[in-house]
Amino acid sequence: MAHGHTLPSLDICKALAGLGVKVTIITTAKNAPLILSMVSNYSEISLRTIQFPRVPELPEGCENTADLPSMALLVPFLKATKSMRPAFECVLREMSEAGSRPLCVISDFFLGWTLEVCQSFGIPRIVFHGMGVLSMVISKAAYGNFPSLLAMPDSDPIRLPMSVPFAVYKRDISDLERCKVPDDPLLPIIVESGEADVNSAGLIINSFEELEGDYVAALERFYCKGATAWWIGPALLYNQNQIERPVGSKQADPSLSYIKWLDERVGTSGVLYVSFGTLAHLSDVQMDNIAYGLEMAGHPFIWAVKSATWVSPDNRWEDRLKGRGLVVHDWVDQRRILSHLAIGGFLSHCGWNSVLESLSEEVPMLAWPMGAEQPLNAKLVVMGLGAGVMVREVGCGGTIASEVIKDGVKELMGGERGRQARDRAREIGRLARQAVEKKGGSSYKNLEGLIKFLQERVKKKV
Numbered sequence: 264m265a266h267g268h269t270l271p272s273l274d275i276c277k278a279l280a281g282l283g284v285k286v287t288i289i290t291t292a293k294n295a296p297l298i299l300s301m302v303s304n305y306s307e308i309s310l311r312t313i314q315f316p317r318v319p320e321l322p323e324g325c326e327n328t329a330d331l332p333s334m335a336l337l338v339p340f341l342k343a344t345k346s347m348r349p350a351f352e353c354v355l356r357e358m359s360e361a362g363s364r365p366l367c368v369i370s371d372f373f374l375g376w377t378l379e380v381c382q383s384f385g386i387p388r389i390v391f392h393g394m395g396v397l398s399m400v401i402s403k404a405a406y407g408n409f410p411s412l413l414a415m416p417d418s419d420p421i422r423l424p425m426s427v428p429f430a431v432y433k434r435d436i437s438d439l440e441r442c443k444v445p446d447d448p449l450l451p452i453i454v455e456s457g458e459a460d461v462n463s464a465g466l467i468i469n470s471f472e473e474l475e476g477d478y479v480a481a482l483e484r485f486y487c488k489g490a491t492a493w494w495i496g497p498a499l500l501y502n503q504n505q506i507e508r509p510v511g512s513k514q515a516d517p518s519l520s521y522i523k524w525l526d527e528r529v530g531t532s533g534v535l536y537v538s539f540g541t542l543a544h545l546s547d548v549q550m551d552n553i554a555y556g557l558e559m560a561g562h563p564f565i566w567a568v569k570s571a572t573w574v575s576p577d578n579r580w581e582d583r584l585k586g587r588g589l590v591v592h593d594w595v596d597q598r599r600i601l602s603h604l605a606i607g608g609f610l611s612h613c614g615w616n617s618v619l620e621s622l623s624e625e626v627p628m629l630a631w632p633m634g635a636e637q638p639l640n641a642k643l644v645v646m647g648l649g650a651g652v653m654v655r656e657v658g659c660g661g662t663i664a665s666e667v668i669k670d671g672v673k674e675l676m677g678g679e680r681g682r683q684a685r686d687r688a689r690e691i692g693r694l695a696r697q698a699v700e701k702k703g704g705s706s707y708k709n710l711e712g713l714i715k716f717l718q719e720r721v722k723k724k725v
Contacts, residue, residue, distance in 0.1 A: 264294060265328040266541050267616055268371055268393045271469045273301050274498035275369065275391065278710055280307035281501055289354055291315040293326040313350035318343045329541055338448045345376050355384050366717040369467060375459030387464035387720065395615050396468055396475040396482055396494070397643055398636035400424070401431055403485045409442040425481040429646035435638040461486050469496035469619065471698035472705040474691065495710045497619045499598065500699045519596065521565060524589050525605040528563055533607020533676060536600050537566040540614045543633040549662050551576040556668025558584060562676045565589045565600065601626050608675045613640040625692035627651050627684035629675045650687040652680050
C-alpha cells in the first residue's frame with residue numbers, strides 16, 4: 264500500500280495476465296480506484312477489497328503511505344495491516360471453496376503475516392520486495408552481521424558474500440543506523456517481515472539476468488531450501504504502450520501540457536527530467552539550491568515538484584527560465600516523460616522503479632540518493648553499469664550546493680562522462696527489451712518457468 268510498491272506489482276499482474284493467468288488483486292477500498300484505472304482493460308484481472316482498520320494514531324481514510332502526514336506514522340500504519348489478516352483468510356477460503364484455489368499468493372515484503380495464512384491453506388507465498396537483486400543481497404548481508412559492522416571504522420569497506428564492482432561502506436546502507444537503537448519501533452517489524460521473507464516459497468524480482476544475474480545465487484542462499492528467485496523484469500516493458508494516470512488527476516486529457524512542452528523541444532540538446540519520487544522530503548533551502556543549480560547549468564529541464572510548501576526562490580526565477588525550464592506541481596506520468604524523444608537525462612533519487620524506468624528508456628541518470636537502498640542503486644548505475652553520473656560521491660543527507668548540482672547537470676548533459684553514460688544506457692535499454700521478448704527473452708522464460716513451477720506443484724499434490 265505504497266505507490267512505489269503498487270505500480271511494479273500491477274506490472275507483474277499484467278505480465279501474468281498476458282500469459283493467460285487469472286489474477287485476483289486484494290487491496291483496500293481507498294486504493295481500489297487507482298488500481299482499477301490501471302487494470303480495467305484486463306479481463307483476466309479481478310479485484311477484491313478488504314477493510315483497512317480504523318487506527319487512532321492514523322488520520323481517517325489513511326490507507327496508503329502517500330496519505331501519511333509524516334513518515335513517523337509508518338510504524339502504526341504497518342502494525343495496522345496485521346488487522347487485515349482475518350479478511351485475507353476469508354478471501355482465500357472463499358476462493359478455495361469456489362474451486363478457484365490460487366496457484367500462489369504474491370505478497371509485499373512488509374505483509375509478512377500473510378505467510379502463516381498461506382501455509383494454513385497449503386498455498387505458496389511468493390515475496391515481492393520492489394528492490395533490485397544487488398541491493399537486497401547487500402542489505403541482507405549487512406543486517407545479518409550488524410554488530411560487527413557498527414564497530415567498523417566508517418572508512419573501511421564492508422566484506423560481502425560475492426564480488427561487486429564497487430566498494431560498499433556503512434554510509435551506503437541508510438537504515439543500518441537503526442540497529443544502534445534497540446528500542447526503535449520499526450526494527451521488530453523488519454525482523455518479523457524478514458523471517459517470513461526467507462521462509463517463503465520464493466521471490467519475484469523486478470530485474471533481469473543481463474543486469475543483475477551475477478548476484479541471484481547469492482540472494483537465494485538467504486532463503487529456505489528450495490526457494491527460487493524469479494527475475495521477470497523490467498515488468499513495465501510487458502505493457503509499455505499503455506499510458507496510465509491516477510483517477511481524479513487534474514490532467515485527465517491525454518494531451519498533457521508538459522508533453523506538449525516536450526514535443527516542442529524534440530531535436531534540441533536534450534531536456535533534463537528532475538524528480539525525487541513520492542517519499543523524499545527536501546528542505547526549502549535545498550529546493551532553492553536545485554532551482555539555482557538548474558538555472559546555472561543552462562540546460563532545458565522539466566522538474567516534477569512534490570513539495571506543497573516550496574515556491575520559487577525569487578520573483579524573477581521562473582521568468583528568467585521561461586521557455587527553458589518547466590516546473591510541474593502536479594502528478595506526472597514519469598514513464599511517458601522518460602520515453603519522450605526530447606528527454607536526455609534524469610536527475611533522480613535512484614529508487615529502483617526510477618532506475619528501471621530510466622534505463623529501459625535508454626536515459627542516463629544523474630544520481631542523487633536520498634535514503635533506503637538508493638545509495639546502493641546509485642552506485643550500481645554509476646560505478647557498476649557506467650550509465651550515470653553521481654551528484655556527489657558520498658552518502659545521503661546534508662544540503663548540496665547549487666554549484667555542485669550545476670556541475671553534475673553539465674557533466675551528464677554535455678560532458679564526456681555523460682556521453683559515455685548515454686551510450687551505456689542505450690545498450691542497457693536494448694538488453695532490457697530483449698529480456699521480455701517472447702522468443703528467447705531471459706525474463707519472459709523465467710515468467711513462464713514460474714507459472715510452470717506452480718502448476719507442477721499443484722499436480723504433485725493431486
